[in-house]
Amino acid sequence: IPAMPHPALERVSRCSRYGQRLLAAQPQLAHAVAGLLDRPVTREAMQLFLSEPPCTDETALHQRLRQLRQRVWLIATARDLAGDADLAEVMSTYTALAEVCIDAALDFHHAALAARHGEPRDEAGRPQRMVVVGMGKLGGGELNVSSDIDLIYLYPEEGETDGAKPLTNHEFFIRLGRKLTAGLSENTADGYVFRVDLRLRPWGESGPFAMGFAMLEDYLVAQGRPWERYAWIKARPLTGGRHDELMQIVRPFVFRKYLDFGAFAAIRDLHVQIRREVARREMAHNVKLGPGGIREIEFTA
Numbered sequence: 001i002p003a004m005p006h007p008a009l010e011r012v013s014r015c016s017r018y019g020q021r022l023l024a025a026q027p028q029l030a031h032a033v034a035g036l037l038d039r040p041v042t043r044e045a046m047q048l049f050l051s052e053p054p055c056t057d058e059t060a061l062h063q064r065l066r067q068l069r070q071r072v073w074l075i076a077t078a079r080d081l082a083g084d085a086d087l088a089e090v091m092s093t094y095t096a097l098a099e100v101c102i103d104a105a106l107d108f109h110h111a112a113l114a115a116r117h118g119e120p121r122d123e124a125g126r127p128q129r130m131v132v133v134g135m136g137k138l139g140g141g142e143l144n145v146s147s148d149i150d151l152i153y154l155y156p157e158e159g160e161t162d163g164a165k166p167l168t169n170h171e172f173f174i175r176l177g178r179k180l181t182a183g184l185s186e187n188t189a190d191g192y193v194f195r196v197d198l199r200l201r202p203w204g205e206s207g208p209f210a211m212g213f214a215m216l217e218d219y220l221v222a223q224g225r226p227w228e229r230y231a232w233i234k235a236r237p238l239t240g241g242r243h244d245e246l247m248q249i250v251r252p253f254v255f256r257k258y259l260d261f262g263a264f265a266a267i268r269d270l271h272v273q274i275r276r277e278v279a280r281r282e283m284a285h286n287v288k289l290g291p292g293g294i295r296e297i298e299f300t301a
Contacts, residue, residue, distance in 0.1 A: 005034040008078040015081055022070060033074050040079070040089050041072050046100040061108050062183055065101050066190035072097045077145065094143035099238055101184060101193050102132055102151075106239055109179040113172060118163020120155070120172045128155050130173050130210065131240035132180070135200050139234035148195035149184075152235075153177040153210035156242045173210035200231050213242075213249060220253040226266035229254050230298065271299055 004010040004023070009030050012019040023030050049068050055061040076093045079085035085093075110130070114120075120128040135150035137143050155173045160166045167175075185196040201207050202219040211219075220228075232254045237243040256263065278289050288294045 005031050006037055006078070008037050008082040008084075009034065009074070011081045012074065012078050016077065019074070019077060022074065026070075029070065029074065033071055033078075036075055037078050037082075037084075040085065041075050041093055041096075043096045043100060046072065046097060047104075050100065050104045055108065058108070058112070058183075061105065062186070062188060063190055065105065065183065065193045066188065068101065069097065069193050070191070073145070091142045091144060094145065094147065095138060095141045098134070098138055098143055098149050098194055102180070102238060105180050105183040106130060106132065106176070109176055109183065113176055113179070114161070114163070116163065117165050117167045117172060118161035120159060120161050120167075120169040122157035122159040122169075126157075128157060128159065128169055128173075129240035130155055130176055130180075131243070131246060132238045133246075134236045134238050135231060135234055137234075138238075139236040141236075148197050150197045150200050151181075152198070152201045153180075154213060154216060154246065155210060155240070156213050156245065158212050158214070170208070170210070170212070174208065177209040200228075213246060216246075217249045220249065224253055226263070227270055229256075267299070 004013065009023065013023050014020075046068060049071070050064055055064055072093060076085060076090055080090055122128060131154040133139070133152040133154060135152060137147050138149045138151075143149070153173060153176075155169055157169070159169045161169070161172055181196050181198065184193045186192060198209070199205055201209075202211065202216060202223070208215075232250050235250060237246055274289060274295060275291075278284065278286065278291075284290050286293060
């Protein structure tokens with residue numbers, strides 16, 4: 001292990017194979033973060049790292065996002081192993097990292113698409129922005145070091161862009177969603193930022209990459225399944241606007257006005273299915289799905 005400019009970084013190198021490889025490949029990184037280990041990484045510091053100097057192209061942006069993740073990982077891990085960061089700090093740091101990276105990548109790719117096709121607008125001419133919804137641990141503000149991020153891509157209204165090569169809003173936001181996903185999850189020479197999971201969206205992997213609020217409402221009313229009610233409890237819109245409209249669609253779906261015996265039966269059935277799958281796959285000691293694990297705590301809640 002090469003000599004480190006801070007004892008907390010030596011501990012990272014001893015305790016983590018990834019940390020050891022990272023510090024060996026980029027010794028300058030240890031010197032860059034050594035003076036930053038006495039305090040948590042702030043959201044403002046992350047935003048500054050991404051914006052100064054401005055990224056001029058997609059490659060530069062994707063590299064900067066991954067460099068930011070490496071720095072944040074190194075500082076948070078060093079502080080965690082040294083006992084200087086509690087669980088709340090670790091979770092809030094990684095949640096802020098995800099939100100800052102989503103914001104930066106979304107702004108960049110929206111501007112690039114709009115430069116070619118114009119701004120997406122609704123029938124009244126109002127500009128539209130993508131509403132990225134964080135689900136799961138991201139929605140709950142409790143990401144940890146190895147969490148992936150569960151996202152759903154929405155936009156308020158249908159319409160089309162106002163450029164010389166117009167697209168429907170649907171097509172614009174599907175393209176934007178693909179760009180955002182690749183910007184965060186593609187594995188490059190600098191690694192990835194976050195693994196992105198889009199399977200919680202309506203119709204799962206076979207569903208459209210992005211959809212309008214009206215399509216989401218139609219789906220939840222006509223086809224929403226019991227497990228989706230529980231998933232949407234943690235839903236938190238992270239970008240764009242008109243969040244109140246979105247939550248007016250989601251709230252009656254999650255918190256039904258009346259609970260009948262069918263709803264209780266559906267909860268029991270889902271619980272039985274998971275128990276059966278755990279037994280079949282011999283996962284009794286799985287901390288997430290096994291008896292007494294995270295999933296069962298969620299059922300209790």
